[in-house]
Amino acid sequence: MTAAVEITQLVKTYGRHRALDGLDLRVEEGSVHGFLGANGAGKTTALRILLGLARQTSGGVRVLGQEPGSASVSPRIGYCPDVPGFFSWMTAREVLESSARLFGLPTGTTRRRIDELLELTGLRGVDARVGGYSRGMRQRLGIAQALINSPALLVLDEPTSALDPLGRRVVLDLLAELRGRTTVLFSTHLLPDVERVCDTVAIIDHGRVLTAGSLAHVRTAFGGVQARIDVDVDDPARLRDALEGLPWIVTIDETAPGMLALTVTDLDEAQTRLPAEVAALGLRLRRVEQRDASLEDVFVGMVGVQR
Numbered sequence: 470m471t472a473a474v475e476i477t478q479l480v481k482t483y484g485r486h487r488a489l490d491g492l493d494l495r496v497e498e499g500s501v502h503g504f505l506g507a508n509g510a511g512k513t514t515a516l517r518i519l520l521g522l523a524r525q526t527s528g529g530v531r532v533l534g535q536e537p538g539s540a541s542v543s544p545r546i547g548y549c550p551d552v553p554g555f556f557s558w559m560t561a562r563e564v565l566e567s568s569a570r571l572f573g574l575p576t577g578t579t580r581r582r583i584d585e586l587l588e589l590t591g592l593r594g595v596d597a598r599v600g601g602y603s604r605g606m607r608q609r610l611g612i613a614q615a616l617i618n619s620p621a622l623l624v625l626d627e628p629t630s631a632l633d634p635l636g637r638r639v640v641l642d643l644l645a646e647l648r649g650r651t652t653v654l655f656s657t658h659l660l661p662d663v664e665r666v667c668d669t670v671a672i673i674d675h676g677r678v679l680t681a682g683s684l685a686h687v688r689t690a691f692g693g694v695q696a697r698i699d700v701d702v703d704d705p706a707r708l709r710d711a712l713e714g715l716p717w718i719v720t721i722d723e724t725a726p727g728m729l730a731l732t733v734t735d736l737d738e739a740q741t742r743l744p745a746e747v748a749a750l751g752l753r754l755r756r757v758e759q760r761d762a763s764l765e766d767v768f769v770g771m772v773g774v775q776r
């Protein structure tokens with residue numbers, strides 16, 4: 470497989486602060502990649518470097534096989550910031566026409582391309598001026614604008630964080646539609662969005678990658694978390710004390726009164742030992758529910774442990 474983005478040991482310092490501290494990242498061509506981290510983890514800094522908008526202190530960056538910011542690579546990258554800005558008096562078509570002019574696209578191609586993009590982003594037939602758009606519509610127009618030149622790589626900084634659930638869904642569906650047509654790299658702190666749409670993910674914290682790879686790989690990466698088990702029991706505090714420190718348990722949280730959420734590395738062991746522990750304490754087990762570990766379980770476990 471060919472990498473659309475390859476970052477090795479990237480460091481960026483601001484004075485004494487290391488915003489990026491040896492970041493490694495690989496994004497395969499044609500994939501949808503989630504760049505996931507809490508606030509301040511270093512996502513925007515890394516994206517700015519790979520777009521050629523900032524320089525690294527040290528480390529290697531190749532984008533579409535080239536140095537970031539080089540004249541041959543920049544036109545092949547589409548970028549949408551978290552809050553895309555437009556002239557409020559323009560219509561969506563006018564915004565896209567002016568972007569097409571900047572890229573010097575021929576008029577015939579431009580018309581077809583704009584129709585396609587308005588269709589793709591659900592803005593076809595919308596005659597209102599951009600000033601009256603919802604945040605979701607602005608975000609979709611920002612994505613259309615970033616795609617005007619049919620880029621090989623689309624980079625989006627937090628494309629869904631300001632949107633309501635419906636707006637988020639529309640944008641995520643749009644990103645999913647791009648799979649295979651263009652490589653998509655988007656930063657986010659929203660785990661469900663990554664789970665919904667990404668092929669691969671990198672979880673970063675304090676300017677480093679904690680784990681990266683396919684969703685399945687990442688789900689099992691943190692101490693090999695296999696499953697999440699929700700236990701409804703009449704005295705959760707006593708059960709918690711009894712379970713704490715057992716080698717097959719990674720985290721125990723009280724998620725609601727009477728409910729414990731366990732993440733476990735060995736499901737067989739958990740299925741055998743849990744009822745036995747409950748019985749030994751003389752507790753009443755009201756309900757047990759089990760599911761695959763989610764990315765959220767992994768993320769909270771990993772980032773929580775680092776802090």
Ligand SMILES: Nc1ncnc2c1ncn2[C@@H]1O[C@H](COP(=O)(O)OP(=O)(O)OP(=O)(O)O)[C@@H](O)[C@H]1O
Binds near residue numbers: 487514
């Ligand atoms: N120009 C700057 N000068 C000084 N420190 C900076 C600068 N830009 C970023 N930082 C610091 O570098 C770290 C990483 O910031 P960055 O914006 O890349 O994080 P992020 O993951 O994008 O966070 P967010 O989700 O909040 O945007 C933070 O601690 C931030 O305060």
